[in-house]
Amino acid sequence: MSEHAELKTGPLEYRREDGPLTILGFWIFLAAEVVLFSTLFATYAVLFGRYGEATPAHELFEMPMALTMTFLLLVSSFTCGIAVHMMRKESLKGLVIWLIITLALGLGFLGFEIYEFVHYVHEGATIQSSAFWSAFFTLTGTHGLHVTLGVFWCTAIIIQLIRFGLTPVIARKTFVIGLYWHFLDVVWIFIFTAVYLIGMVV
Amino acid sequence: MWDFIWNDFLVTGEPIIYGAMASIVLATVGIVFVLTYFKLWKWLWDEYLTTVDHKKIGIMYIIAALAMLFRGGVDALMMRTQLALPNMNFLNSVHYNEIFTTHGTVMILFMAMPFIIGLMNVAVPLQIGARDVAFPFLNAFSFWTFFFGAMLFNISFVIGGSPSAGWTSYVPMAGPELSPEINQNYYLLGLQLSGIGTLATGINFLVTILRMRAPGMTLMKMPIFTWSALITSIIIIFAFPILTIALALMTLDRIFGTHFFTLAGEGMPMMWANLFWLWGHPEVYIVILPAFGVFSEVISTFARKQLFGYKAMVYAMCVIAGLSFIVWVHHFFTMGAGAGVNSLFSITTMLIAVPTGIKIFNWLGTMYKGRIRFNVPMLWALAFIPNFTIGGVTGVMLGMASADYQYHNTYFLIAHFHYVLIAGTLFGMFAGLTYWYPKMFGHKMNEKLGKISFWFTVIGFNITFLPQFFLGLMGMPRRTYTIEPEWMPLNLLSTAGAFVLAAGFVIFTFNIYYSARYEPREKTGDAWDGRSLEWATTTPVPHYNFATVPYVNSHEAYWDMKETGATTYDESKLEPIHMPSYKGLPIIMSAIMFIASFGLVWHWFWLAIPGLLGVIICMVIRSFDFDEGYHVPIEEIKRTEEQARGRKE
Amino acid sequence: MKNLVSWFKRLFMVPGLFALLLVASGCSGITVLDPKGPVARTQQELIIFSITLMSVIVIVVFVLFFYMIIRFRERPNWTDKDYDPHQHGNTTLEIIWTVIPFIIVAALSVPTVTSLYALEKPPEETNDQEPLVIHADTSNWKWYFSYPEQNIETVNYLHIPENRPVEFKLASADSMTALWIPALGGQKYNMAGMQNTLYLQADEEGEFAGRNANYNGSGFAEHTFTVTSESEEEFNQWVSDVQNNAPEMTKDRFDEYLEPGLAQEAEYSSTHLEYVDFGMNSGRSYITDLYSGNLGEQLHLEGGEGGPWEEE
Amino acid sequence: MSEHTEHSESGIPVKHVIGFIASIVLTLVAAYTTVMSGLPVPWIIAIIMILAVIQAVLQLVMFMHIAEKNPIPQYGNILFGFFIAAVVIAGSIWVMSFGMSDMDMDSGGGSGGGSEEMDHSEH
Known part of the structure; x- marks a missing residue:
């Protein structure tokens, strides 16, 4: 504990004493994020159907759009997993390439989300329309904001990887952003199910 | 422009406010003068503002908490003055509302919270034999976001107007439709800012306690205060995100025109109450559990006995933590959710009495066959038991939903939670502060003054709040700025008590000054014949805490060491100690967040957006910061330890 | 020691x-x-x-x-015989x-x-009687008691017959409030856009204090009313007096009431339920549509006076 | 912790591929159930929520290495997080679903409803 003695074996991100600490801390942070998003889901569920004079959700939600966004995130989660796998094989080039693919998919997702929001606003459903639409835009928007933050963060990591190479510190950071990215996918699964799919049937 | 500044920006027209403005300006000028005259700016920046040392951060938390206790206390005295007699004309209704709002918010979030976090910072790393917390940089960041959040909330008094919707800020009253002024935004953003820091503290301490304990110290061999800190951290981590969202939603309602809790747009005001108490109830246990931890330490130390039923104490706290998340509806039994909902939450609420009762009896058991010394920390702990029992049983009474229809929103409730929060949290914090004071500052607090302040506080407290139970049953509602003639005698008594209580606090504060000047220096490092590891360090504690960390065999590690004559200094095992560097970024980043939040309070996006960009830039700077700290060389450790230990003999 | x-x-x-x-x-x-x-x-x-x-x-x-x-x-x-430092539980x-x-x-x-x-039900002992239905609505900082069966409405005071259960229908035009008559029983919240039911009953004649128990801003302290419990005959007499002598609660009159402020006791020979029911989802934004932007008014009450009657 | 050595040299770990395909399939099944199955709505909701939970667990285990020792497994806090999440969501829905008896018939009404009723009264 006293030393920055690096272990010689094990995944790179765990080799320094602060590696496991940070990763555990980040898992705990993700647990807090679970509660954060669950509060948004609870709000959405309680305010469900409160459209006021605005357009109801089932008239606007479309399956192709929701599915496309879902697949973009699912694939990006997969490529992110591969990136971390590459890191554990200590392949810097593979890591950077897969991270860039992940980033591109994430940007694609964001593009679709922005397009979707703009579309809804044109149809007269804005964040100020009614309780339901406030909850909808806040829930999906918070997720979108997390993805945006992830994109910037991931860019910073890629720059660091290219400049400083695969050190234990940067490996730890990469592993953490990987966790973050997968977590956003998990949240999206619930948004897809609880918001889009249920919104289409009820 | 001037018109705006004079009429909207600054609060004008009240003599009290002018007085406050003048005193703020004078105090600021005074502080700046002293710092400049004695050339202390550099010292302040190098030693405190940029520190990442948990001990110094703990001290800063406690100083801030005492300052906020003073502010909240003055609020309380003003309220009690207004309520002393019928037809009092000391505060008008608007002013009174602002004052009880700030009193509640300040006391819970800016006094109790930093006090417990401060004590956790001081004691936990020492109790588990760690060099610091897991993330020292984050720890400094937590403190500064708390500090600036508290400042943001406090400046509302003179700039823009204080929030006045109560510390619970129920909508629609606090919403954009019925409170269009900006004052409520201070509440939202001040709490949000400090909430970020609290969440970070929770994560920090959970990782610290889970991963940085001394060798041999399994979970069931941790000192009980560390256990309480662990459980508190867990509650923080799972409760504060709910507050974050609740505040964010109301901020959206007020600044961006959404309809979560509004009357128009089919918003749902009840949902605010629901989310607020989903956080608010666990919050109550966040501020009480560390106090329980302190009492356990203090009672066992001063009864000179092991804690009675250590395991039961731990399990009781775990059960309390679990139950704390499933009782929130008891804060709004009268909302009409139906007999089914109220029955369930009545029963879960009353069930909390079971683990709490276990703890009370275990404390009594600890004293049984002990050898009790009545030092000041012990006095606070002893006063806690009977007073908190009154608070606890009235809590059970309030938990019975059908009777609660009569207690709700009355002074009965006020009396109950002051019995719990003052006798529990505040006595606990005073006990903890006097108990660890020698470890923090190298001298005890004066016993005589301590006893005087104790008796003033305890007697004043009972005179203040005991009558309020009866006032509640007589039909006096909370938050009323004026009283009916038939409530006069008890209110007058209560007001008199409040001034006695305040005298106790003034003496306590004076004692800090007095002790710093006249108390003999404490040289042993073990001021109270302590039992856990923090007493094994020398006093003052070296910045690296422990030269070598001993192997721990029980939850009373130092007691064992004293029996075998071991020390925490084993020269053969010395290694260079890795320490983090001090950083200016936490305070700078928090200050930028403060500015951004201030912009948002006033709907000034030209200020808020650059502020947010500044925060992002700070995060990038942090990400590219590869500073790995430094190592304390063996020679320096030897020198420090010899100096400290040589003096001891 | x-x-x-x-x-x-x-x-x-x-x-x-x-x-x-x-x-x-x-x-x-x-x-x-x-x-x-x-x-x-x-x-x-x-x-x-x-x-x-x-x-x-x-x-x-x-x-x-x-x-x-x-x-x-x-x-x-002190001796050692009572000291057992190793007792752990x-x-x-x-x-x-x-x-x-x-x-x-x-x-x-x-x-x-x-x-x-x-x-949740009317009191057992009088369950042979139909409860008297009273809609108790609030807006900042007034009480409106509507008797739909009698088609009368009172402001800031209440008459009830003794020994007969009263079924209060609680709702609010704006802030969350609570109807509380300590002598007769516990409180329940009035909220906008939904309706709560509260059963109370007086066993004897007399005057009781009633109030809003849930803080709702600067007029909160004066947000009170009086309850008069009287015999069935007196009550009916009072009802017919109001029906015959009081003015109608027109929409304009009621809209004026909804503006934040205090009001004197008054009675009307019709109810506001004809225009708006705050207990229904449809009534929840009535007041914001009417006074959008003007609901933030603060009442600077002083010294427990400036009570309801002096304001207007 | 040594699983990074278990996989073939080809670069793509089998575990990830399985997780990926499973999540695609689960998503499609959920979409199909919603649009095409014609089941009663409560059934659909129950089925797709279960599918979502399965998929989330899949992500946590297959991609996020939740069971990895660090040096102790880290799922304790996430599990407690899910417990609190369930309390928050289910609790809020349960507690907040009262007094709304007129919501369903009236959900389109909003502010318009009030004025309609006013018209009635004026004749």
Whole structure:
């Protein structure tokens, strides 16, 4: 504990004493994020159907759009997993390439989300329309904001990887952003199910 | 422009406010003068503002908490003055509302919270034999976001107007439709800012306690205060995100025109109450559990006995933590959710009495066959038991939903939670502060003054709040700025008590000054014949805490060491100690967040957006910061330890 | 040290004596413990029951507490025979003080749950009578009591017949409030866009204080009303007086009422329920549509005066 | 912790591929159930929520290495997080679903409803 003695074996991100600490801390942070998003889901569920004079959700939600966004995130989660796998094989080039693919998919997702929001606003459903639409835009928007933050963060990591190479510190950071990215996918699964799919049937 | 500044920006027209403005300006000028005259700016920046040392951060938390206790206390005295007699004309209704709002918010979030976090910072790393917390940089960041959040909330008094919707800020009253002024935004953003820091503290301490304990110290061999800190951290981590969202939603309602809790747009005001108490109830246990931890330490130390039923104490706290998340509806039994909902939450609420009762009896058991010394920390702990029992049983009474229809929103409730929060949290914090004071500052607090302040506080407290139970049953509602003639005698008594209580606090504060000047220096490092590891360090504690960390065999590690004559200094095992560097970024980043939040309070996006960009830039700077700290060389450790230990003999 | 212990004793005598004094002075001054109707009586009985049980706990804790600090205090002629520093617990004892609180909680739960369900219905003893329906609506800082069957409405005061259950329909035009008549029973919230039902009943004639118990801003302290309980005949007489002599509650008149402020007692021979029912989802934004942007007005009340009657 | 050595040299770990395909399939099944199955709505909701939970667990285990020792497994806090999440969501829905008896018939009404009723009264 006293030393920055690096272990010689094990995944790179765990080799320094602060590696496991940070990763555990980040898992705990993700647990807090679970509660954060669950509060948004609870709000959405309680305010469900409160459209006021605005357009109801089932008239606007479309399956192709929701599915496309879902697949973009699912694939990006997969490529992110591969990136971390590459890191554990200590392949810097593979890591950077897969991270860039992940980033591109994430940007694609964001593009679709922005397009979707703009579309809804044109149809007269804005964040100020009614309780339901406030909850909808806040829930999906918070997720979108997390993805945006992830994109910037991931860019910073890629720059660091290219400049400083695969050190234990940067490996730890990469592993953490990987966790973050997968977590956003998990949240999206619930948004897809609880918001889009249920919104289409009820 | 001037018109705006004079009429909207600054609060004008009240003599009290002018007085406050003048005193703020004078105090600021005074502080700046002293710092400049004695050339202390550099010292302040190098030693405190940029520190990442948990001990110094703990001290800063406690100083801030005492300052906020003073502010909240003055609020309380003003309220009690207004309520002393019928037809009092000391505060008008608007002013009174602002004052009880700030009193509640300040006391819970800016006094109790930093006090417990401060004590956790001081004691936990020492109790588990760690060099610091897991993330020292984050720890400094937590403190500064708390500090600036508290400042943001406090400046509302003179700039823009204080929030006045109560510390619970129920909508629609606090919403954009019925409170269009900006004052409520201070509440939202001040709490949000400090909430970020609290969440970070929770994560920090959970990782610290889970991963940085001394060798041999399994979970069931941790000192009980560390256990309480662990459980508190867990509650923080799972409760504060709910507050974050609740505040964010109301901020959206007020600044961006959404309809979560509004009357128009089919918003749902009840949902605010629901989310607020989903956080608010666990919050109550966040501020009480560390106090329980302190009492356990203090009672066992001063009864000179092991804690009675250590395991039961731990399990009781775990059960309390679990139950704390499933009782929130008891804060709004009268909302009409139906007999089914109220029955369930009545029963879960009353069930909390079971683990709490276990703890009370275990404390009594600890004293049984002990050898009790009545030092000041012990006095606070002893006063806690009977007073908190009154608070606890009235809590059970309030938990019975059908009777609660009569207690709700009355002074009965006020009396109950002051019995719990003052006798529990505040006595606990005073006990903890006097108990660890020698470890923090190298001298005890004066016993005589301590006893005087104790008796003033305890007697004043009972005179203040005991009558309020009866006032509640007589039909006096909370938050009323004026009283009916038939409530006069008890209110007058209560007001008199409040001034006695305040005298106790003034003496306590004076004692800090007095002790710093006249108390003999404490040289042993073990001021109270302590039992856990923090007493094994020398006093003052070296910045690296422990030269070598001993192997721990029980939850009373130092007691064992004293029996075998071991020390925490084993020269053969010395290694260079890795320490983090001090950083200016936490305070700078928090200050930028403060500015951004201030912009948002006033709907000034030209200020808020650059502020947010500044925060992002700070995060990038942090990400590219590869500073790995430094190592304390063996020679320096030897020198420090010899100096400290040589003096001891 | 002896001095200290006696200080302790004295400390707890102060509030103890004080409590005794209050109890001795009788419950008559304490509204909640002096019920004037079956609902309040149910609650009073529950409160007395819980106080009794809780007193037992408090006494046990206090006795043990003083025994410990007196018996085991450090004192000059202290000997070692009573000192057992290695005692770390006692499983039997710990089980006992876990089980007993459980039993107490169970003992309290049964009447709590029973009474909770009972309070959702009109009082048992008068269930042969139809409850009198009164819509109690609030806006900042006034009470409107509408009697739909009688088609009359009062502002800031209430007449009810004795010995007949009253079914309050609670709603609010703006802030969350709570209808509370301590002498008759506990409170329930009034909220916008939804309706709560509260049953109360007076067993005797008299005047009782009623108020909004939930803080709703600067006029909160004056957000009160009086309840007059009278015999059935007097009540009917009063109703027909109002029906015959009072003006109608027109929409314009009612809209004026909705503007924030205090109001005098008044009565009308029609109800506002004809235009808007705040208990329905449709009524929830009525007031914001009407006074958008003007609802933030603050009342600077002073010295407990400026009461309802002096404002207008 | 040594699983990074278990996989073939080809670069793509089998575990990830399985997780990926499973999540695609689960998503499609959920979409199909919603649009095409014609089941009663409560059934659909129950089925797709279960599918979502399965998929989330899949992500946590297959991609996020939740069971990895660090040096102790880290799922304790996430599990407690899910417990609190369930309390928050289910609790809020349960507690907040009262007094809304007129919501369903009236959900389109909003502020318009009030004025309609006013018209009635004026004749």
